[in-house]
Each structure stands twice: as structure tokens, then as C-alpha cells.
Amino acid sequence: MTSPTYSKTEARVGIEKLVRTFQQFEPSLTDATEAQIENDYLRPMFRYLNWNVDNTGLSKAEWEFVLQKTDQVGRRPDYLLQIEGQHLLFMDAKRVKHGMHDPRLLYQVYRYAWNTQSNSRPRRVDFAILTDFQEFVTLDCTLKADRPEAVQKFRVIDWRYTDYVPQFDVLWDLFERNQMLSASRDRQSGLWARRLSEKAVKSNRIPPDKAFLKDLDHDKTGGASCSPRT
Numbered sequence: 001m002t003s004p005t006y007s008k009t010e011a012r013v014g015i016e017k018l019v020r021t022f023q024q025f026e027p028s029l030t031d032a033t034e035a036q037i038e039n040d041y042l043r044p045m046f047r048y049l050n051w052n053v054d055n056t057g058l059s060k061a062e063w064e065f066v067l068q069k070t071d072q073v074g075r076r077p078d079y080l081l082q083i084e085g086q087h088l089l090f091m092d093a094k095r096v097k098h099g100m101h102d103p104r105l106l107y108q109v110y111r112y113a114w115n116t117q118s119n120s121r122p123r124r125v126d127f128a129i130l131t132d133f134q135e136f137v138t139l140d141c142t143l144k145a146d147r148p149e150a151v152q153k154f155r156v157i158d159w160r161y162t163d164y165v166p167q168f169d170v171l172w173d174l175f176e177r178n179q180m181l182s183a184s185r186d187r188q189s190g191l192w193a194r195r196l197s198e199k200a201v202k203s204n205r206i207p208p209d210k211a212f213l214k215d216l217d218h219d220k221t222g223g224a225s226c227s228p229r230t
Contacts, residue, residue: 004047011048011176012168018044022133022161029134030097038078038093041133045164050177051081061085064177083181086122091129100135107148113141127156127191134161140196156194 006014018041022029029037043053046065055063066080068090081089092109094100113128130137138157145151157174164171173179174191183190 005050006048008172008176011050011172012165014048015045015168015171016165018048018133019161019164026096026134030095032096034093034095037096037132042091042093042131045133046081046175049172049175052177080125083177083184086181086184087116087125088180088184089127089129090125091131094130094132096132096134098132100130100132100137101152103148103152105130106137106139106151106154107145110139110141110145110151110154113139114144117142121187126187126195135159136161136164138191140194142195154196156191156196 022041032040043065047053052058052064055065058064062084064081064083066082068078068080078093079091080087081091090109090112092105092112094105098105100106109128109130113125116123116125126140126142128139128141130139136157136159137155139151139154140156141154145154159167174194180190183192
């Protein structure tokens with residue numbers, strides 16, 4: 001048994017139905033659990049984008065939606081999205097009652113991806129998603145934030161659910177499974193073409209090599225560290 005494949009037209013229709021359903025029940029969804037939001041909206045959306053969200057027919061090594069293990073301090077992103085051994089996205093799902101522009105939440109999911117930047121390409125995650133379906137924020141995580149508040153400027157996608165249909169062509173081009181797999185091979189097109197320019201956020205971003213040296217300097221001098229806040 002394999003996961004169904006949707007055409008672009010079928011996916012648009014399916015996601016439009018999700019949007020209408022969410023809009024109908026939006027007032028009551030502030031009480032919904034994170035699991036309910038995932039199962040009723042987020043997984044179906046990515047299923048329409050042709051991700052095998054249930055890992056149907058795949059060996060464990062081939063899973064595309066991988067639930068992450070909690071780290072030593074009790075933190076983890078909800079999911080790693082991967083295809084053919086390429087780690088592509090971290091996604092943190094939240095309850096609707098949370099604001100997706102909260103610097104603490106953005107910084108947390110950003111750090112998950114930032115911490116992979118020294119990994120080899122297949123294990124390096126350049127982007128992270130923070131979403132409750134109501135809002136959908138994607139962050140460029142390739143350079144280090146000097147402070148948590150700076151991550152606000154790392155947003156490459158910042159949508160509300162009412163944008164999914166008007167922006168469907170973009171949604172499909174950037175996040176549809178096969179489109180993303182193709183873009184991941186050279187990491188110059190698709191979502192990677194939306195990387196933020198150094199000039200645009202220069203005051204808030206530090207290249208990885210300089211960030212590493214800065215952390216060493218803090219260790220030597222006892223100064224304030226750039227390590228993540230909990």
C-alpha cells in the first residue's frame with residue numbers, strides 16, 4: 001500500500017476545503033489540542049502536497065514525517081520532514097491559542113535547524129516551520145541570530161490560512177514533495193531561492209564561522225553567551 005498522489009488541481013481543491021472547514025470552526029479551535037490541529041489540518045495539508053505523512057509502505061529509514069525525540073533538556077521539534085535521506089525541514093506544530101510571531105517560539109524552532117548547520121548536506125536543515133494552520137511561518141535558519149528577537153526578520157514565508165488558496169501556486173512550488181526534492185538537489189531553487197540577503201538583515205545575523213568564534217570568545221572571557229534561552 002502506498003500513499004495517494006494528488007495532482008495540483010486536486011491538491012488545490014483539497015486545501016481549499018481544509019481552509020473552509022477551519023474558517024467555519026475557527027472560534028472554537030482555540031480550545032483544540034495540538035494533536036487535533038495536527039491530525040485535522042496540518043497532516044492533511046501536507047498529504048495534499050504529496051508527503052507520505054503516515055509513512056505508509058516505507059521502511060523506518062525511508063520515513064518522510066519523522067516524529068522527533070526529546071533532547072536532554074526536554075525540547076524537540078515536532079517533526080523532521082525528509083525525502084530519500086535528505087533532511088529538509090523541521091516543523092513545530094502549536095495550538096491555535098499561541099501566536100506564531102512570539103519570539104520565544106520562533107527562536108526555539110529556529111535553533112533546531114541552526115544547530116544542524118555544521119552537519120553534512122544530507123543532515124543539514126536550512127528551514128524551519130512554525131504553524132498552527134491558522135498561521136504558517138517559515139524561517140531561514142542558515143545564519144545565526146545574535147539575539148532571539150532578531151529571528152523575526154528571518155521569516156521567508158508569513159501567511160495566515162486565508163493565504164493558502166490565493167498563494168496556492170507558491171505553496172505548491174515551495175512545499176510540494178516532488179518540487180522540494182528537486183530543489184534540494186542543488187539548493188538554489190524553490191525554498192532555497194528565498195534565502196534572505198545578507199544586506200537585508202546584516203545587523204541581526206552572524207555567519208556560522210564568526211558565530212563560532214564569538215562563542216569561543218565568550219567562553220574565554222566569561223562574557224554573555226549567544227546560546228539559546230529557554
